Amino acid sequence: MNWLKLATSSDLENLIRNSFSDEVYAIAIFKHSTRCAISTMAKSRLIFSWDFDEKLPIYYLDLIQYRNLSNQIADEFLVEHQSPQLLLIKNGKCIHHASHIGISINDIKQLLELKS
Template sequence: MNWIRLNSSEDLERIKEESRENLVMIFKHSTRCSISDMALNRLERSWSDQEMVNIKPYYLDLIQNRNVSNEVAEVFNVRHESPQVLIIKDGEAVYNDSHMGINYSTIKDFAKN
């Protein structure tokens, strides 16, 4: 899985623009949380670049980038959770889920549409 790092407000602005052409997924990960590790591992094991050509995966280490994580919650009007996945389309969050609700099949369904 080829993650693109989300480390700054500038990256967040780029994501909003990119989402006008392609879906963007943001995975918010806490490196201190075993549930977050499990959700990340499940997603990475299931991920297929061939199935997900229409979605760009971004990875946010929220421990190192807490301010960016807070900005994600504010910009996309979602409650902060960890781990958390968001699907961004046309600059808006069209889907978000957290913890064990993070599901590859659901994300794949967004990529098909």
């Protein structure tokens, strides 16, 4: 699993621009609170089960350090802030979001029509 750091508005703009590429299924954003046990559990589950190639890049956002950017993401994609939270972005829009124990690799594969 190759985490890409999401730390600036410029990073977010690039992520949105790249979401229009035919070379990716979508782009994932994982919003993580380093102070939350549930968030740590969700991150561990992702690491253990993530078997996507570079066609589904995943960005990591530390909510404690970059709360303003998290709020910008909520506003940009019209998705209420949660932690932990996973969003899938395609063509500049959020096509899926899940939080807490609702974050599921199988749901992502089904949405993207990939084999489990």
